[in-house]
Amino acid sequence: MPKKNSNNMTIREFSKNIGLSTATISSVLNNHYKKRGISEYTVQLVKNQARKYGYRPNVAAKKLRAPQGKLRSFEIAVITSFEVPMQFTFSLIHTIEKISLLEKYKDYNFSAQVVMYHAGKISEFSGILNESRFNGAVILNTTPEDDAFLMENEIPYPVVFLGRYLPKYNCVTVDVDMAGRMAADALLDSCRCVNPVVLVPNILTQATSGRLNGFGDECRQKNIECTVVTAKGFIEDDGCAAMTEYIMNGGRIDGLYSVLETLAIGAYHAIKQRGLRIPHDVAVIATGETSICQYMDPPMSSFGRSELNMNETVVEMLFDQLLGNNERIINRILPSIPVLRESTNRFGNLNNRQ
Template sequence: MRKRPVNIKNVAAEAGVSAMTVSRVLNESPSVSKATREKVEETIRRLGYRPNAIARSLKAQRTNVLGLVTVDLTDSFFTQVTAGAEAEARRLGYRLMLSSTERNPQDEPDFIHMLVEQQVDGILVIRDSIEIQDDPLLGLMDIGIPIVTTGYHLPHPELEVVDIDNVDGGYQATRYLLERGHRQIAMITGPCNNKSAKARSEGYLKALREFGLCCDWDLVAEGDWKPRSGYQAMKALLERKKDFTALFMQSDEMAIGAYHAIHEAGLDIPKDLSVIGFDDLLLTEYMEPPLTSMRQPIFQIGELAIRLLAAKIAQPGIKPQEHFLKAQLVERSSVSALN
């Protein structure tokens, strides 16, 4: 049986370091300590690893191929961002090499290294806005690979970020309800460790304060962006027997589940309870009643991210920035004004 060639993951496991640390050693990054560098170099020699592909990728001519790593292609948000990225890449003359971790973050470093070994010109990372320890993106930027992320902020001077202004989106959604006379406004959030969810909650609180109101935390429940969590969170809110006339849902998918729980309870939307969502997914206009929602320019996020990545490739010295796009209110039939 032919022996399988040694790869960077084998070196990392043998040396007791991350694969990104091995990349930093291979590319002579000054961020690696002398002791770690010597240990990795000794392991490379002992295992007979030949890092030709990675070494070539940093010196080769452009391939006109971009890498894209995302987390969940069953999620409508990530699917639409990816679609926007693919369309813009094609328009600019690039091919897109796609990888999806399917929400298994342990796979991300392997996918990134695969893309580097394929000599992609740059990488777009579409992630949840959740902090990651020993982030592999840090190593990529240390060795000069152009990176753009969507919805994920990392304290590094070379990182270009495209995101929604989630604070403003949460603020506008809540203010819309307040301006229609609602004062007891419940909210179902995304995961508590998600920066987008935190930012939308911050906007909700800001709007309440502007109207001289305090948050009643019994009117707040947590979901995970998916319909089932919206259903469960809505049932939990109703079981608390607290009075509220309006509901801010931090995602449209959760609103689907919340609608089901509201109808099960015999309540009418918007006669008994007004509901506003966030995303403006295609299906929202077919909900009963059609859902008022904050429209995220999701497709445009992917387009802009690829344009920025292409600019970084063409002009390596360009100063990176954070780019925030505004969500826009789309009025339908799920919110009524109180007398």
């Protein structure tokens, strides 16, 4: 009886089992069968038998088989959770494409795929510890439960974590505590808020938890109490619903810090719907400097490293690992950069306008 999910089966073993040459199998599974004139019957036979035996090519070995001086291919995974808005993932994919076109990578071919898991359940993704599935990966949006699993195990291929720090892996992070503290300074000092609210998602990652803690610590140091409002998710609708409920229930607010700019976008709508003005009645600032911030009405202040700069740092770090240029464990902490716009310009105090 065929062995299901036999991830360790070699192409020679598979060839022996189905009675076809390794060259034919390789051509079919790498989509070169038309060029070689392989019949449709044989193509379907190989694909059906591959499913039957649970066989798949070892993509991690492709670069080892490539002749010196010729094009070498790398399969990259962007591993993220279902719960987080996809624009962050799309931005990272576009950056992979952009970096791969640089002159120094002209002899290599990079392809990317998005792999998704449920937050807190990355351990249930069977391919995460499989060295034959990817050449390398960028992993983002992990929860503390995911981080604990990844620290207990060893990912067997090059990987860079985006937005979180795990000691035995390469990571690119922003000083999240400082982002929260600077957001508090902007609301409490510059905007003179006395009823600040911090908006968070229902699932906290290392990054969002750090922002919340930094904001809260700064409020306590200034002897001002802040209210935490928890949205049911990560997207704009969740931010709108949470802020609408808070205001309608009589919640006091004259300043809002959102740990995610997606939640802030929804909160903007809720604040305006209740007849409040930004920034005159409620000053708003968020973490997450994406292009949409400058097009909001009024343009929204934000804290955090430029998304583009973070992504470029992550991708180049991964490419260096894939090419063997750097095998050291690196934790690169990027500074939080304030971009103050009209949403915090309550008293004409705008001094970093974009």
